[in-house]
Amino acid sequence: MQPEHFASLPALIASQKPSEAHLCFCPAHVHRQVAKFHESFPGSTAWAVKANPHPVVLRAIIDAGIREFDVASRQEIDLVRAALPAAVLHFNNPVKAPEDIAHALAAGVRSFALDCLEELEKIAALAAGVGVPARNILLNVRFKDAAERGTDNYNFHEKFGAAPDEASHLLQHAKELGFRAGLTFHPGSQNRNPAAYEEMMRLAHAIAGRALGPDMAGLDLLNVGGGFPCHYPGGGEQPLTHYFDSVRRGAALFPCPVSCEPGRALVADSISLLARINLRRSGDNRLYINDGIYGSFMELPFVDFHPPARAYSPGGTLVPEEAVQLFHIWGATCDSLDKIPTPVRLPASIQTGSYIEFGLMGAYTNATATHFNGIAPPRLVTVERLDAWEGKPGERRSAS
Secondary structure, eight states: OOOOEESOHHHHHHHHOOSSOEEEEOHHHHHHHHHHHHHHSSSEEEEEGGGOOOHHHHHHHHHTTOOEEEEOSHHHHHHHHHHOTTOEEEEOOSSOOHHHHHHHHHTTOOEEEESSHHHHHHHHHHHHHTTOOGGGOEEEEEBOOTTOOSOSSSOGGGTSOBOHHHHHHHHHHHHHTTOEEEEEOOOOTTOOOTHHHHHHHHHHHHHHHHHHOTTOTTEEEEEOOOOOOOOOTTBOOOOHHHHHHHHHHHHTTOSSOEEEOOSHHHHGGGEEEEEEEEEEOTTOOEEEESOOTTTTTTTGGGOSOOOOEEEEOTTSOBOOOSSEEEEEEEOSSSOTTOBOSSOEEEETTOOTTOEEEEOSOOSSSTTTOOOGGGOOOOEEEEESOOOOOSOOTTOBOOOO
16 A cells, blocks of 8 residues: 655644654655665675565565565564565574574575674575585675774674674584585774774784685675765765775775675665654643653664754644754653653744654654554555755764
């Protein structure tokens, strides 16, 4: 079933005066971001499905030309297989249930990530049990750097990744068993340090050299993971070209192909959340909206970046930002935790019934939303356009 379609957010407000929150998706933004990776990333690009598994978003990713996908569960495998049966799937969740590995093998998945000997042996035994030759399977050894270069958002090294010496052993053992083998890492979501890719690739070079010899013969792939940022106004993220240049410098060290698996970078700016103010208390700076932490904002308490916002009148007219103030925004549930953690700067004139557009909401919003309090997650609609946000890559917001 196709979602409803509108020319713009103001058109949606004017025609529907929606009482429920909406995720407004513009497929053209996905096409633009995918084109950037296809044109400038020095290798292949896989889409990290976990960022936004909505079927309409997935279809836009496919239509933009993505043919490889990073999947983390049997559900994501089945979702992509149904949409694109010939897709190349990489099961890059480092720890997988045996049943999910078996499901993946039956679905034609031949690429798996791991970070320990037990996981390697689990995959090897299950593949042998169903007659899939080791030479047909790519095992990507995920490693970590104790220095934890990259970003402070989501410390993946705390949960996943083999130490360099262990990674060398795993890589060597995978080759001894007859598997194709590669290395992979993840610098952390919304990474603001482009140099982290080259630094981690140099570590990968050392790991592969110890395991396979100085020419790294037999290394089949180097996957640099995700972490490519979207550009929140004033957030200080560097242009994507800086990240691609860092990967390009690192790739010069390797005889094998390089790949990446962006999630947020391909879809974040393709969706704006449209929320209605259900209450502004008289003489107060508290706003109560029809979405919240248990819906589209689950990520915000854990990260140091926040979506930009602007306001519309109940009729759909953009409210000028001539006089602004900071508002504390509370969500729709009865839970006192349901609050956007950082005050939001909005026009002082907004009232009950006004609307707020939160931008850059295409990643980890509907993917993580719940039905807490019986409140359904926002419905996705498509729009012809989403207006740009102020700010340029590299600019930092002021302390105020």
